[in-house]
Amino acid sequence: MPAAIDIDGLTVHRGGNLVLDAVSCQVAAGSVTGLLGPSGSGKSTLIRSVVGVQRIISGTVTVLGQPAGSKPLRSRVGYVTQAPSVYADLSVRENLRYFAAVVGAAAGEVDRVISAVGLTDKTGALVARLSGGQRTRVSLAAALLGTPQVLVLDEPTVGLDPVLRRDLWEMFHGLANAGTTLLVSSHVMDEADRCTALLLLREGRVLAADSPAAIRRRTGTDDLESAFLALIDAEQVGSR
Amino acid sequence: MNTRITLATAGRVLTQLRHDHRTIALLLVVPCVLLALLSWIFDDQPAVFDRIGPLLLAIFPLVVMFIVTSVAMLRERTSGTLERLLAMPLNKLDLLLGYALAFGVLAVLQSGIASAVSLWLLDLDIAGSTGWLLVTALLAALLGTALGLLASAFAQTEFQAVQFMPAFVLPQLLLCGLFVPRDAMQSVLAAISDVLPLSYAVDAMAEVAGNPGLTGAAGRDFAVLAAFIVGALALGAATLRRRTA
Numbered sequence: 001m002p003a004a005i006d007i008d009g010l011t012v013h014r015g016g017n018l019v020l021d022a023v024s025c026q027v028a029a030g031s032v033t034g035l036l037g038p039s040g041s042g043k044s045t046l047i048r049s050v051v052g053v054q055r056i057i058s059g060t061v062t063v064l065g066q067p068a069g070s071k072p073l074r075s076r077v078g079y080v081t082q083a084p085s086v087y088a089d090l091s092v093r094e095n096l097r098y099f100a101a102v103v104g105a106a107a108g109e110v111d112r113v114i115s116a117v118g119l120t121d122k123t124g125a126l127v128a129r130l131s132g133g134q135r136t137r138v139s140l141a142a143a144l145l146g147t148p149q150v151l152v153l154d155e156p157t158v159g160l161d162p163v164l165r166r167d168l169w170e171m172f173h174g175l176a177n178a179g180t181t182l183l184v185s186s187h188v189m190d191e192a193d194r195c196t197a198l199l200l201l202r203e204g205r206v207l208a209a210d211s212p213a214a215i216r217r218r219t220g221t222d223d224l225e226s227a228f229l230a231l232i233d234a235e236q237v238g239s240r
Numbered sequence: 241m242n243t244r245i246t247l248a249t250a251g252r253v254l255t256q257l258r259h260d261h262r263t264i265a266l267l268l269v270v271p272c273v274l275l276a277l278l279s280w281i282f283d284d285q286p287a288v289f290d291r292i293g294p295l296l297l298a299i300f301p302l303v304v305m306f307i308v309t310s311v312a313m314l315r316e317r318t319s320g321t322l323e324r325l326l327a328m329p330l331n332k333l334d335l336l337l338g339y340a341l342a343f344g345v346l347a348v349l350q351s352g353i354a355s356a357v358s359l360w361l362l363d364l365d366i367a368g369s370t371g372w373l374l375v376t377a378l379l380a381a382l383l384g385t386a387l388g389l390l391a392s393a394f395a396q397t398e399f400q401a402v403q404f405m406p407a408f409v410l411p412q413l414l415l416c417g418l419f420v421p422r423d424a425m426q427s428v429l430a431a432i433s434d435v436l437p438l439s440y441a442v443d444a445m446a447e448v449a450g451n452p453g454l455t456g457a458a459g460r461d462f463a464v465l466a467a468f469i470v471g472a473l474a475l476g477a478a479t480l481r482r483r484t485a
Contacts, residue, residue, distance in 0.1 A: 071329070077327070083320050085319060098252040102329065
């Protein structure tokens with residue numbers, strides 16, 4: 001599979017700290033790639049770099065063959081920030097109508113994305129009155145407008161109930177089967193198994209990049225949590 | 241630039257305001273109450289009210305739109321919606337002009353009501369035309385919006401944004417000619433007054449209120465105001481960075 005996202009030697013500093021240290025990795029087209037790592041490992045920074053809103057020190061990020069953040073990509077890449085970035089003082093429908101106008105999506109798109117995230121009964125509700133999980137879904141719905149070819153989601157399932165999480169992962173796979181590439185960050189290891197490929201990030205460096213099965217096989221572990229620990233141990237032994 | 245996105249942005253900003261009934265009421269009613277208070281204070285000196293009243297019709301929209309816009313834009317920056325919009329196919333100018341358009345509409349409404357109350361209920365007596373009065377108020381409001389958009393770049397919290405009002409607007413209020421005519425000020429103060437945008441809004445308002453047609457002086461003030469608006473919008477656009485640290 002060709003790479004939809006190609007990161008080469010990406011180095012980022014934030015507030016004087018080295019957040020990403022010469023990261024190189026690829027995200028295959030049509031994959032659901034999980035970006036996993038503990039809080040503070042650089043996941044959000046990597047995601048912001050892919051969307052092109054992060055100031056970078058060196059390295060290149062190429063998305064669909066174009067430099068990340070370049071103009072032609074802005075209608076082809078959907079982005080969900082970690083905190084729900086929607087207008088609290090607008091209703092669900094008003095938010096999505098506005099974002100639909102910005103991306104130039106057809107009018108029917110608004111209803112489609114609302115039902116895709118299961119908020120059909122909340123269309124007229126002000127976002128301020130919704131629960132945290134519902135706000136996250138409004139934010140996700142906005143990224144689905146216009147059917148982008150690449151979806152970059154920063155912790156989209158945090159705080160959602162298990163049934164909804166399962167439904168969303170099913171939706172992610174449905175989108176991937178239809179040709180969309182998804183890069184989904186999470187700090188919850190049990191979500192790793194839902195991905196077709198994994199990027200394990202720790203302290204600004206890529207610890208492993210492979211399929212979940214391959215990572216388990218390589219580390220001789222049954223679950224990915226243990227695999228992650230085994231990789232960290234192996235790295236520390238290696239660097240000693 | 242994209243007209244569809246600009247109009248959608250203006251519509252979105254107005255919808256946000258429409259959900260906030262209290263803010264709308266404050267925006268529309270407070271200027272009228274203050275003008276009524278002023279006319280009462282100068283009950284036995286109608287000439288003073290006739291001089292100051294129109295000036296306030298330029299000052300209110302500028303001050304109010306400055307505060308409202310700087311807070312609205314700061315929210316846009318802190319809530320992540322700005323980051324989302326800048327990752328979308330949106331030109332920075334679409335966003336800024338959308339805001340300017342929305343608050344311009346609001347300013348016309350605000351000034352229209354305040355002028356109507358002043359002219360018909362409070363017996364404000366002006367030689368000029370109501371049309372030019374509204375044009376001046378609109379320019380003052382657009383200037384307030386443009387300055388507010390720019391100021392929001394320098395505030396990290398809403399507390400700071402609100403403090404920009406006394407920091408940037410009150411000095412202009414003192415030096416704009418409301419309290420002491422600008423040509424009667426000390427040379428240093430007059431020089432400072434000459435570079436402050438509010439001075440030109442107030443000068444323009446005094447001209448259009450005092451003369452039946454559009455005078456050359458008023459036209460010059462309009463041009464200066466327009467230049468300030470364009471300059472502040474351009475600087476504001478420069479503060480909207482797609483890539484941030």
